[in-house]
Amino acid sequence: DQAGNELGGNLDQKYYVTAAMYNAFFYASSVHATIHVLHFLMTSALVEATKDFKDMNELANSYAKNIRNKYVQVGTLLITDPNPTIAYGPDGTTVLTPEDASLITGINGMGSSQAVRPILEKLLNTWGKTGSAKELLGGLMNISDERMEEAGILAEFRKHFALIKPFASELTNAFKTLDRKKFSAVESKLEENLNDCGTFQSNINNLPTWIELMSATGLIHGATLSYSRLAVDHEIMRWRNIRSATWDAADINMINGILGTIVGAEEGRHLMGSEMDDEYHADVQDVLEKFDGKAETLKLAYKKKLLNDRS
Numbered sequence: 001d002q003a004g005n006e007l008g009g010n011l012d013q014k015y016y017v018t019a020a021m022y023n024a025f026f027y028a029s030s031v032h033a034t035i036h037v038l039h040f041l042m043t044s045a046l047v048e049a050t051k052d053f054k055d056m057n058e059l060a061n062s063y064a065k066n067i068r069n070k071y072v073q074v075g076t077l078l079i080t081d082p083n084p085t086i087a088y089g090p091d092g093t094t095v096l097t098p099e100d101a102s103l104i105t106g107i108n109g110m111g112s113s114q115a116v117r118p119i120l121e122k123l124l125n126t127w128g129k130t131g132s133a134k135e136l137l138g139g140l141m142n143i144s145d146e147r148m149e150e151a152g153i154l155a156e157f158r159k160h161f162a163l164i165k166p167f168a169s170e171l172t173n174a175f176k177t178l179d180r181k182k183f184s185a186v187e188s189k190l191e192e193n194l195n196d197c198g199t200f201q202s203n204i205n206n207l208p209t210w211i212e213l214m215s216a217t218g219l220i221h222g223a224t225l226s227y228s229r230l231a232v233d234h235e236i237m238r239w240r241n242i243r244s245a246t247w248d249a250a251d252i253n254m255i256n257g258i259l260g261t262i263v264g265a266e267e268g269r270h271l272m273g274s275e276m277d278d279e280y281h282a283d284v285q286d287v288l289e290k291f292d293g294k295a296e297t298l299k300l301a302y303k304k305k306l307l308n309d310r311s
Contacts, residue, residue, distance in 0.1 A: 001158075002177055008068040011185060014202075018233075018235045018236050018238075018239065018243070019239050022236050022237070022239035022240070023239075025110075025230050025231075026110045026111070026112065028223075028227050029078075029104060029110065029258070029274055030104055030112075030119075030120055030259075031123070031140075031220075032136065032224055033074050033078045033079055033104055033120070034120045034123050034127075035217045035221050036070045036071055036073075036074045037124055037215065038066045038124055038128070038213075038217060039063075039070070039071075039218075040067050040068065040070070040071035040121075040129075041061065041200055042194070042204075042210060042213070042214055043063050043064035043067050043214075044064065044068075044193075045190055045193035045194045046060040046063075046064070046145060046190060046210065046243055047061055047064045048133075048184070048189070048192075048193050049186045049187075049190040050186050051187035052185065053175075053179065053183070053185075053186050053230050054077050055175070055179075055280065055281040055284060056175050056178075056182075056183075057281055058277075058280055059080045059284065060236065062277045063214075064302075066206065066266075077102065077103060077257055078102060078103045078104045078105075078121070079104050079105050079117065080102040080103060080105060080106070082114050082256070084107065084290065100249065101253050101254075103254060103257050103258065104116060104120075105117060105246065108250040108253070108254075109158065109254055109257075110254060111240055111241070111248075112238060112298075114155065120155065122308065123200070124200065125199075125200065125201040126139060127217070128194070128200055128201050128202040128203065129202070129203045129207060130203075131203065131215060132165075132209065132213075133161065133164045133165065133168075133213065133215060133216035135210040136212075136213060136216045136217070137146065137161065137216060140220075150186070150192065153284065155300050156298070156302050157219070157223075157287060159298050160219055160271075160295055161216070161219060161297060163251070163272070163291055163294055163295060164211075164212055164215040164219070165207065166273055166291075167215065167287070167291045168207075168211035168212045169210065170210045170211075170287045170290070170291075171207075171209065171284070171287045171288075172207045172208045174281075174283040174286070174287050175207065175284065176282060177280060177301060178284075180265045180284065183207075185209070187206050187207055189206065190204070190205070190206075190207070190210065191204065191206075192203040197207050199230055204230060215271055215272070216272045219271055222270070222271065224260060224261050225262055228258055228259065228261045228262050229252075229262070231255050231258040231259050232255070232259070232297070237251065237254075237255060241255060270296070272291040272292050272294075272295055273292055274288035274289040274292040275292075291294055
């Protein structure tokens, strides 16, 4: 077939669309892993920067304590260094190594290789040099806000996304009001820490930007539970090794690893959550409860709409 010409043959569109969905699944999984790396760098930098500002440090630690574990899991299960030696079985065939089975970078994971790592590093650094939530989302989309509005694309997502900027502004003001001198010191240390994270490239030098980028990527990360359901659809997962007529150990390893993300939800731990740990300073708690309530209102309205559509 030549570019620009119609595809020849009697193609089964339903068959090949599942291949496209598998590719999209791999893309989403790669972005998902990169979000975890960003969150680890961001929260670690803030925890260190706020050690002398107790009220802010409490909130920073609330976010950071679970994120550390996820970062370790990325380096163990998703993106791992290549094995320096090739292992061979007694019959001379290559033995499956943990590196081969890495879900993102392993040939026996989702079918990729180490070649994806510089691509994800570039994405990570792009986020680090981004100045706002709107800019970050714009870099991931290939369609304008106006066109999304007209077509009804990500309609509910964009309602929650619209809360991010005012949330960042009000939470920043709450902390700044508590102690302007300590707040100023935190922003200086935050910038310094983020510029001292290995090869990570960061232009983040203030708390509002930090909150916006964490909130934007956190909201995107929330879709993980939804898209991970594709891992139990055999018509999609068969494309890990479409040439094989049977399921094998590598298929099972990949599917089980992906399904592990579905059980990651924790009651009360979500974007703009106000009940993650003990209550924070009253001014901070007020902001969290205000925006947690706004998000909850949106969720309940959408739930009602879905139930009405079913009836």
